[in-house]
Amino acid sequence: MSNPSEKTFTIDLEPIGKRIQLNPDKTIADAAMFAGIPLVTSCNGLGICASCKILLVQGQLTAPTVGEKSKLSEAAISEGIRLACQARPLSDVRIHIPPGSLTFGQQLQIEGIHNLIPLSPTISPLNVQLSPPSQSDLDSDFERLRKVYQQYYPEPLRASLSVLRTLPGCLRKNNWNVRLILKNNELVSILPTDSEFFGLALDIGSTKIAAYWVSLNNGTIIKQAGFMNPQISYGEDVVNRISFANQGKKQQNKLQQVLIESINQHILETCRELNIYEEQIVDLVVVGNTVIHHLFCGLPVRSMGEAPYVSVVKKALTIPSSEFNLFVAPGAKIYLPPNIAGYVGADHTAALSAVRLFETGKTICLIDIGTNTEISLIHNKKIIACSCASGPAFEGAHIRDGMRAAPGAIEKVSIQNNTVSFSTIGQKQPVGICGSGILSVAAEMRKNAIIDHRGVFQKKHPLTRTEGKQSYFVLAESDQLNNNHAITISRSDINEIQLAKGAIRTGIEILCQKSGIIPQQIDQFLIAGAFGTYLDLESAIEIGMFPDVELDRFQQIGNAAGVGARELLINAEQRHQLEIMADQIEYVELTSELTFNDTYVLALYLEKNDSLFTKI
């Protein structure tokens, strides 16, 4: 725990637009970390790799360190270039983080092999030179272009109205000498002959949107950024958003509109930052859960709000971006991978695509944890998938002192000899407990017999108190904190954790039952998603959320959906393979399974075990 500091500074991190409060003893690299901005820090903050260059736009930082002076030219320093891992604030500051200082997210490593995706996008460039019209050559612009195209390809060139609208201007501005961007024989964009072109992959979560900008000239990721999903103003989770959308067409449209607007805002800012034009964004992939997918598309979500929770469409969609008025090339199309069910969406199929389940021949379980947890199990070349209503406990909701994974959240707890210790995100004064902390505290309470396997508090344990009929465990006393109440874990908090972990474990168990295996037979557990990346595996096993198998069978793979979306952007064959795979996935509606109730009851118990199977 860090000492509480009286004074903090406001750090504005641009162009991402994050604002956070920072103690003066922390570096700008810390600020970026607290803000969730993936800064390159190859030397672990020693100031020797110079990869975390930033630009001071406004305010004052500490004087350049010896490390900075050795790595940065005097000219650079005088311009305000600094190393984030060295510089500390002396006032409120505004910092610009150049794209080169941002990492491109965690590498997805499966079976020790990086995915090496060949660059083979769905679009391709063709430079052409046209002769201008004259009294003796009165062809229309499009027929003129078609004739030239026919010299290269036999199929007739096609173009949507959106592209035709830009055609006369583009041809004349570029003196009839242009680069065509083509998707098969359809015109996507008309650019200057030396113009680069880009793809954009969007992973739209209920809370956050991850955007990946990829050069389709060479396949490199040129920018990665996160921004809020503005739909959150109209409903914290997808269930609330369905309710909102059900109020009427206007509300349904609003949910689509705010999403499109925020994506357009991101595109505008990024284009400005990278000095590119929206006409250069020629292909898009969008993934999200089925409700988000439908809201993005403007499809009704009512049927997903009531049993049997069916969606409007499952198959992959390829939609002209002009239908959404997205600020991209006029003929760009948006690829949305297939959904599997009302609560197993295109984000999960994208993740499945990224993890190459089929290639290894092993039995693999992919678990993407969120308010709704999607689980897929591949065994004997057959994939079955389910959705578990794990609820928001692991996002800190429905927990009295719960909070999102943000600075000040208790993220890990240890109880030894009746002494509690914990760490917080950003080593800040504790203000609450986040998902990984909740998991950790439950495991520690169980190990120390503060609660039993049913979650019942042991009477008169020195670390628990009772108020009325409610027992609770004190994590931090109020006199240790700035605020005026203690951080505690109650019986009902434990109950929320049981419901969450029970749902996930039930999913794993039932998929095993359907595949005729026990969890011990699963070679690999791939844990995806933000919470999945940070959770403490031992704690999860301790309380029976995951089966008790060797730790090295687990891999925390980060945002697999985002990786999948990027791969679908740069490789057309990947889309084809995914669609074939999605067709073969068997969806299991857990609550329809005969063994569901019995499995769920056992899965609620807080105990380490390798299988619930034999108990049923």
Added chain:
Amino acid sequence: MSNPSEKTFTIDLEPIGKRIQLNPDKTIADAAMFAGIPLVTSCNGLGICASCKILLVQGQLTAPTVGEKSKLSEAAISEGIRLACQARPLSDVRIHIPPGSLTFGQQLQIEGIHNLIPLSPTISPLNVQLSPPSQSDLDSDFERLRKVYQQYYPEPLRASLSVLRTLPGCLRKNNWNVRLILKNNELVSILPTDSEFFGLALDIGSTKIAAYWVSLNNGTIIKQAGFMNPQISYGEDVVNRISFANQGKKQQNKLQQVLIESINQHILETCRELNIYEEQIVDLVVVGNTVIHHLFCGLPVRSMGEAPYVSVVKKALTIPSSEFNLFVAPGAKIYLPPNIAGYVGADHTAALSAVRLFETGKTICLIDIGTNTEISLIHNKKIIACSCASGPAFEGAHIRDGMRAAPGAIEKVSIQNNTVSFSTIGQKQPVGICGSGILSVAAEMRKNAIIDHRGVFQKKHPLTRTEGKQSYFVLAESDQLNNNHAITISRSDINEIQLAKGAIRTGIEILCQKSGIIPQQIDQFLIAGAFGTYLDLESAIEIGMFPDVELDRFQQIGNAAGVGARELLINAEQRHQLEIMADQIEYVELTSELTFNDTYVLALYLEKNDSLFTKI
């Protein structure tokens, strides 16, 4: 000439929304005629066919005649049903004209044979029954529909996002028992199983829009109406509209937007009147000149405003109606026939399609007269086409006392023994002179040697006056009229007529030259368009606008473009044939022809002749 009457009544004709002033001695049928509303009057106003039934909504009419009493039930009369040819106003009245009392426009008769178009539209219905989703059948709505469709057709069913958005509601509202409207294997609309479905053909002129509603169940025309093109507020003719559009994207968009809005307004009113839903409008054909075509599509028109006047696109377009937010079925598509050149548009190709040039084997000249006159000549199975800048003189513009063909316009003039007589549209007090009147007066002035072949006024003719250097011919003295100035024809008015008729004649001559024939070899002259339908052929020949051939070689065929559009709506093969034909049409840019100047100079002369050819 009718006597001027002191008192007139205001007649509101609904649902078309026309308001006109009517003398009390005129019938409601006259009112409809003056307003240009095509009322069925099979018995020529004798009151014995009862086909012109109307409904009195407000105000007073003369008492029912014996004819009305014999044809209408007492109940009907007490409800306000009357015969338009019998009833006269006793006050301002509001009249509703039911669709059954409207004609379906003139039949297009070529070679004495009515076009009999088999009903074979691009869309077809399929009634299907689906089982609703359940816990044991969790398919999405669209996959559920696809599986049922697959029982009928091998190709996978496709649907745009616009259609998918309506799918869940339509399926549930109709208890999973629906009529699919399909275009090939693509879903256009989802209707109740007993629902009719309709097509809409629009002929968008610079001034007026003609709309034809066709049942695609049985091919009958259920409604035909005309309404104003609201773009007229932003430019009287296409040249002015190009200038307006060139001011910026906002202005360009405005011209599209007002057009779409007025079409939507027409659709809303017609749906209400006919008691149908917009989802039942499942196919559309839109024709117009190339500039109107481009403005409708939101395509830039700048290149058509400057030499060499090329368009953005010529080929036929099939565009999702959702791109225009038209109030029609969500998956309906708009078919726009091909353009031939910047000033020979989709309306002309539609007209060519209607007149079946190829079928007769004869040499035929199709002339569609307007501000811009399009002429096509077929000879030896080869079609060549041109555009003539005939200007607005025949629409009454640029003529001192000119006016549109509206009540009170002088439409025919006769001069005998130095006495002038004329008739006006609607036999009303003359207020000006319309296109056919201008043509007629020029011919009469020439026959009576008031002007010579150059258009020069004969000095001291009793019917002419001179003011300063300007000579003019008096059609009606001011003391004969309500207004305070005489209706006259000046030297410069004659000059406008010469420019107009000279342009048209030059087109005919040059197409003949290009085909290696003289005008005498043309078997048929088909004169299309509103002015073309009403012009006096003898006058046109008298002043050399048309070659001097037998009158029976001329046919005034009305709105051939509208007929063509309707045929393209009900017969898919017709579209295919038109596209093949359009590809073969050779466009002739008149002003690029070496003989243009010489031909034009001769064509300006006001003299009857069978060919200018031998004179060059």
